[in-house]
Amino acid sequence: MRILLVEDHEDTNRSLTNLLRRLGYHVQSAGNLQSALDLSAKEEFDVLISDLGLPDGSGIDLMQTMHSERPLLGIALTGFGMEDDIRKSRDAGFKHHPIDLNKLDSLIQEGAAAANTRA
Secondary structure: OEEEEEOOOHHHHHHHHHHHHHOOOEEEEEOOHHHHHHHHHHOOOOEEEEOOEEOOEEHHHHHHHHHHHOOOEEEEOOOOOOHHHHHHHHHHOEEEOOOOHHHHHHHHHHHHHHHHHHO
16 A cells, blocks of 8 residues: 655654554655645555645645545544534545544555455
């Protein structure tokens, strides 16, 4: 599974990137919307894990752009958990919002199984 992790908090980004790599995933990380768009132009990803509040835009915009190009599993990594926030993220294509980080690996595996079933 190829994962694009987008998180502007450097420690969180580094920690999650290391964790996901130890779990065996190919992970590219970005700290803002533009870096994420640049990475997605160069490489295809199966999973987008993104913060919604980015310094130069929104994870919602990123998900809409990437999801329009090809299907991918979207996981919102955010503190925004109000009903309207969840609806907006789901409308954009995020499947999971909010998430329990202890279940992150199982959510990715579920997405992989669903993708394999569709293929």
